[in-house]
Amino acid sequence: MSKLESKDWREQFIDDQQKIAGECGKKLIELGERLQAENEPGGKSIAEHGKKILQHGKLEQEQTQQALEQNQANAYQSIELAARERRKATEEHVQAIEEYNEILLKKIRANQEESKS
Known part of the structure; x- marks a missing residue:
């Protein structure tokens, strides 16, 4: 069984969402740096948003991993914390x-x- 097949659809959705958010964060950092090089004052702020997206993604990933490691009864709180980080990144x-x-x-x-x- 491949790694993809061993995951349920929720885990795969979260993985895909985290990958997309990570790419968006990196692109925003690149855009912000390019704008800063053009002496555009908003470039620094855009790069900071990209960095925050990456930070929220990392925290979401940690919370999701904790939820997967916990038993079903205790996983709800970790899932909620992960979802909160996803909303912050958005x-x-x-x-x-x-x-x-x-x-x-x-x-x-x-x-x-x-x-x-």
Whole structure:
């Protein structure tokens, strides 16, 4: 039986979600660093959101692992803590997207003003 087949759908979903969140966090860090290199003030904040997403993902993974190791009666609290970390990571992602949208809107407006001149 492969590793994938040995996991139930919930475990696989959590693994997939953690992988996606980790990739998003890394991409936000890269984006933030690139914006900082362009002297864009919002770049540092976007990179920080990426780092927080990675931190929340690590905590979620730890809580999920604890839940899997505990018996069914005690696992609920660890699952709830893991879900809380997942929600925090999602909130960080949304904030980073909103900040990046603001940066892009400013650039669009500046380009529109330049083209009018």
